[in-house]
Amino acid sequence: MRKVTFGGANSFDNYFARKDDAVDWLIWTDDVAPIMAEFWKSIDTIVMGRRTYEVALRMGAGGGAYPGMKNYVFSRTMKQSPKKKVKNLEFISEDAAEFVRKLKAEEGKDICVMGGGLLAKSLFEANLIDEIGFNIHPVLLGSGIPAFHEMDHQIDLELLECKTLKGGCVMVTYRVKPPGEKQKKKLTARSAKRSKNAKNGRKAKSVKTPTKRKVRKG
Amino acid sequence: MRKVTFGGANSFDNYFARKDDAVDWLIWTDDVAPIMAEFWKSIDTIVMGRRTYEVALRMGAGGGAYPGMKNYVFSRTMKQSPKKKVKNLEFISEDAAEFVRKLKAEEGKDICVMGGGLLAKSLFEANLIDEIGFNIHPVLLGSGIPAFHEMDHQIDLELLECKTLKGGCVMVTYRVKPPGEKQKKKLTARSAKRSKNAKNGRKAKSVKTPTKRKVRKG
Numbered sequence: 001m002r003k004v005t006f007g008g009a010n011s012f013d014n015y016f017a018r019k020d021d022a023v024d025w026l027i028w029t030d031d032v033a034p035i036m037a038e039f040w041k042s043i044d045t046i047v048m049g050r051r052t053y054e055v056a057l058r059m060g061a062g063g064g065a066y067p068g069m070k071n072y073v074f075s076r077t078m079k080q081s082p083k084k085k086v087k088n089l090e091f092i093s094e095d096a097a098e099f100v101r102k103l104k105a106e107e108g109k110d111i112c113v114m115g116g117g118l119l120a121k122s123l124f125e126a127n128l129i130d131e132i133g134f135n136i137h138p139v140l141l142g143s144g145i146p147a148f149h150e151m152d153h154q155i156d157l158e159l160l161e162c163k164t165l166k167g168g169c170v171m172v173t174y175r176v177k178p179p180g181e182k183q184k185k186k187l188t189a190r191s192a193k194r195s196k197n198a199k200n201g202r203k204a205k206s207v208k209t210p211t212k213r214k215v216r217k218g
Numbered sequence: 219m220r221k222v223t224f225g226g227a228n229s230f231d232n233y234f235a236r237k238d239d240a241v242d243w244l245i246w247t248d249d250v251a252p253i254m255a256e257f258w259k260s261i262d263t264i265v266m267g268r269r270t271y272e273v274a275l276r277m278g279a280g281g282g283a284y285p286g287m288k289n290y291v292f293s294r295t296m297k298q299s300p301k302k303k304v305k306n307l308e309f310i311s312e313d314a315a316e317f318v319r320k321l322k323a324e325e326g327k328d329i330c331v332m333g334g335g336l337l338a339k340s341l342f343e344a345n346l347i348d349e350i351g352f353n354i355h356p357v358l359l360g361s362g363i364p365a366f367h368e369m370d371h372q373i374d375l376e377l378l379e380c381k382t383l384k385g386g387c388v389m390v391t392y393r394v395k396p397p398g399e400k401q402k403k404k405l406t407a408r409s410a411k412r413s414k415n416a417k418n419g420r421k422a423k424s425v426k427t428p429t430k431r432k433v434r435k436g
Binding site: 132154155158164184 | 342366374382388
């Protein structure tokens, strides 16, 4: 089964871009390139929403498609690119989750969910995203295009890697836990007690003393 | 001048708590306690909004105040605690930013902005927050009480520390750069060229080729 990855460079307050789609705040250091080159080698397919495609189209050459990749744009209204002869670009009007579910079952390299959070939201809700990777930038943009939108359920993650890059960026990679995945770790006596306490309303107790509240703060 | 710190434990999609204020998703590992004990020693004052106070009041003993600390609650409507005899608790009806500006100039240990993002927003906008510290939990809650709200300007940060904790948490601390702070680092020939390119519209160029777009993704 092909892996579906979502991510990008985000601000600490979780925006992918300013409201006008500008990414002038991105930090371009030489330690990012090899990480991304490695990632780029692992994928052959990019899926994006119509809005992300329009940004790519406006900002870049290549008719908004990533060369060397199979590009799918989900849109109910747009049937083809305004630019002519765009290679490896296909417009999909069917349900994005259904389409990606089929793509995952096909032969091929991994799949990357590009750009805005709305497509990611629908794929998260259908439990189709396997990994997320973010390069957290040292900035609060204050407003912009959000990386995450509200979702209908919680997604549990497992930290795979955390790496500090030049310029104060923090690169994190998480595996998305499938729904219902149980904790692999066996409960020790101590954690079993904690777990029991949690069920017995530890949460309410936890803010009674400053000692406990420290943990909430941390 | 006393330092003002904002932060807490957040989900990767930047919520402090679920919509019903629940923090049952917090991971309680023994490596958090010493970090928070150290932080707790550095402060003697807590400021919070009325909403955060009401949550603290509902969930904990002590009339919602942190024992051993001077507690200030900002509210135009609430003049006193519904609980009687709450020590070290004061309700402030004046503008939060003005009040915190005065607090910073007083003698004392550092000041902690507790809980929800709305008070933090007004203090960020008045450039009164000096440091942020977050314990990023490996979860996307999907909805909840946001740590950050939209702000009227961008806040630049400097990464001070990034540490992986047990359970897949990532603890990050940033210094808030004062507005207009110039980059300390001298421009090298290469970065000067980059900087020049940036001014000449590198942003638009940056997505033209897949090589460059990798960086956007990263």
